[in-house]
Amino acid sequence: EVQLVESGGGLVQPGGSPRLSCAASGFTFDDYAMSWVRQAPGKGLEWVSAISWNGGSTYYAESMKGRFTISRDNAKNTLYLQMNSLKSEDTAVYYCAKDTSRWSAIYEYDYWGQGTQVTVST
Numbered sequence: 001e002v003q004l005v006e007s008g009g010g011l012v013q014p015g016g017s018p019r020l021s022c023a024a025s026g027f028t029f030d031d032y033a034m035s036w037v038r039q040a041p042g043k044g045l046e047w048v049s050a051i052s053w054n055g056g057s058t059y060y061a062e063s064m065k066g067r068f069t070i071s072r073d074n075a076k077n078t079l080y081l082q083m084n085s086l087k088s089e090d091t092a093v094y095y096c097a098k099d100t101s102r103w104s105a106i107y108e109y110d111y112w113g114q115g116t117q118v119t120v121s122t
Helices: none
Strands: 003-007 010-012 019-025 034-039 045-051 058-060 068-073 078-083 092-099 109-112 116-120
Touching (some): 019 092, 034 078, 034 109, 045 092
Parallel strands (some): 010 116
Antiparallel strands (some): 019 078, 034 045, 034 092, 045 058, 068 078, 092 109, 092 116
16 A cells, blocks of 8 residues: 655744655656645645656756755655745645656656645744
8 A cells, every 4th residue: 555644834924944755655656757736825836846766867947946855765664855945835635655666757647645734834
């Protein structure tokens, strides 16, 4: 059974730098690209970042470039998202998602985690 379990969210002050984790199990982690996707209150899903199967390629949404860093540890079956300089508009539920391939120009997901809430507020 595929499982993706996010952690690391919570209440963060503006300018804070939390790191989210996504523990994966039930599939061969290093065979698949992974992504982070978020959903702000009252809004739709917003793609955040993606990483290839071996971590060699990464992409970011424009508003996250320079502030967020996606990485993975294939030995630990874990995906990470380091977030820096957080703003109130980064408040959202953050999901990790498993891609259906090692790397593709088209992101297609077949499994999602339950999400972790990140609230940026004083």
